[in-house]
Amino acid sequence: MYKLILTVLAFCLIQTCAAKTVPSQGYQSFDGYQVIRAQARTLEQGMSLINLQRDHPSLDFWKEPSLTDDTDFMVPSDKILEISQYLSLHNVEFYPLIKDVGQLIASQYDGYQMTGVREPISWTKYHNLATMYEWFQNLTEAHSFVHVYTIGQSTEGRDIKVVRLSKDPSANKPAMFIDSAIHAREWISLATVSYIMNQIVNNPEDNALLDDVDFYFLPIINPDGYEYTFTTNRMWRKTRSRNSASCYGVDANRNYDYEWSSCSGCSSGVCTSETFRGDTPFSEPETEAMRVFIEQSKQSGVNFQSYISVHSYGQYFMLPWGYTPAPPADYEELQMVANYVAGNISAVYGTEYTTGSSSTTIYPTDGTSQDWAYGTGLFKYVYTAELRDKGIYGFILPPTLILPTAEETWAGFKVVAKHIIGK
Numbered sequence: 001m002y003k004l005i006l007t008v009l010a011f012c013l014i015q016t017c018a019a020k021t022v023p024s025q026g027y028q029s030f031d032g033y034q035v036i037r038a039q040a041r042t043l044e045q046g047m048s049l050i051n052l053q054r055d056h057p058s059l060d061f062w063k064e065p066s067l068t069d070d071t072d073f074m075v076p077s078d079k080i081l082e083i084s085q086y087l088s089l090h091n092v093e094f095y096p097l098i099k100d101v102g103q104l105i106a107s108q109y110d111g112y113q114m115t116g117v118r119e120p121i122s123w124t125k126y127h128n129l130a131t132m133y134e135w136f137q138n139l140t141e142a143h144s145f146v147h148v149y150t151i152g153q154s155t156e157g158r159d160i161k162v163v164r165l166s167k168d169p170s171a172n173k174p175a176m177f178i179d180s181a182i183h184a185r186e187w188i189s190l191a192t193v194s195y196i197m198n199q200i201v202n203n204p205e206d207n208a209l210l211d212d213v214d215f216y217f218l219p220i221i222n223p224d225g226y227e228y229t230f231t232t233n234r235m236w237r238k239t240r241s242r243n244s245a246s247c248y249g250v251d252a253n254r255n256y257d258y259e260w261s262s263c264s265g266c267s268s269g270v271c272t273s274e275t276f277r278g279d280t281p282f283s284e285p286e287t288e289a290m291r292v293f294i295e296q297s298k299q300s301g302v303n304f305q306s307y308i309s310v311h312s313y314g315q316y317f318m319l320p321w322g323y324t325p326a327p328p329a330d331y332e333e334l335q336m337v338a339n340y341v342a343g344n345i346s347a348v349y350g351t352e353y354t355t356g357s358s359s360t361t362i363y364p365t366d367g368t369s370q371d372w373a374y375g376t377g378l379f380k381y382v383y384t385a386e387l388r389d390k391g392i393y394g395f396i397l398p399p400t401l402i403l404p405t406a407e408e409t410w411a412g413f414k415v416v417a418k419h420i421i422g423k
């Protein structure tokens with residue numbers, strides 16, 4: 001007995017015996033789930049993937065069916081054989097991208113801050129909502145140039161917060177608006193955006209940008225969904241509004257009032273779909289709060305120039321439009337800046353990004369924040385960033401990759417900041 005205790009103590013000394021993170025009871029298991037990557041190269045193969053998506057609501061599409069890009073979707077363990085047979089029958093090439101989603105998530109638990117206990121923020125972990133909001137509060141208490149707005153409440157009553165970094169708001173300097181975590185499971189988007197905020201606040205060289213630019217961050221547009229990914233379901237994407245007794249959530253990034261529901265296959269009218277657009281544009285209190293804040297800020301003189309919506313995954317830096325393959329009016333300038341962004345990202349760790357209009361680079365979409373921000377004329381330099389990786393981990397990017405992802409992304413975004421001030 002003593003020997004056993006001594007052995008455990010010795011092990012603890014070596015390992016420091018940190019408390020293991022364990023998810024709450026009822027955290028959905030994805031044991032045995034696979035992510036399959038399919039590659040449609042002909043119209044028939046593309047149609048067979050669209051039909052597969054339509055006929056199998058239990059498949060979670062991580063990347064929508066596309067002829068120009070890979071199509072990734074998560075398959076429950078009891079459906080793998082059936083889906084494999086279907087793909088073979090339709091001559092679609094495919095392979096398992098992630099062999100066990102549950103195992104991959106469990107292997108990262110120590111990098112998830114899942115409980116309500118607040119910890120100092122770091123970029124080696126994914127933090128929950130309470131910790132993020134407490135950090136915003138600490139920033140505003142410590143620095144006069146940080147201001148936190150509560151711009152509304154989510155469906156479940158959580159605050160939606162914008163953080164403004166500005167040394168002189170009344171000067172109406174060119175302003176950037178950056179948001180993240182509209183899709184709840186895209187944790188790396190928030191981790192990266194919070195890193196950027198921290199750099200501007202605490203790194204003197206980046207802080208000097210505030211001499212010329214104001215920054216507005218909406219780091220967690222979808223707080224209900226984000227919280228839900230920590231308490232209940234790591235793979236949740238949508239909001240948490242209730243559409244019917246058994247159907248929750250709207251894809252907030254199909255809910256904006258610009259060309260809403262305007263193109264076939266660009267969003268879904270079925271509430272169980274991951275791309276459900278909602279019953280009306282701005283049906284979600286989260287997107288509505290963002291609309292009102294941006295419009296009112298603009299009316300009161302804020303000089304918005306650039307809007308970047310941060311997502312994962314795929315390594316793309318994309319410009320409008322989503323709803324049409326036609327190039328936007330400012331195509332050449334937007335594309336040129338996007339190429340510089342991609343070059344700067346690549347210069348840090350060699351990570352390769354693809355640039356172009358979102359409809360032609362990944363797949364067509366409608367009612368997105370990007371098309372709304374550009375189409376209404378509220379912003380000119382409008383982009384959607386899809387951060388790391390290209391699918392090895394997909395949405396389940398390991399915590400060890402937060403820092404390199406954040407560093408290279410900030411190196412890229414700085415190009416946009418400098419462009420809008422002519423530097």
Ligand SMILES: [Zn+2]
Nearest residue numbers: 183186311312
């Ligand atoms: Zn997304």
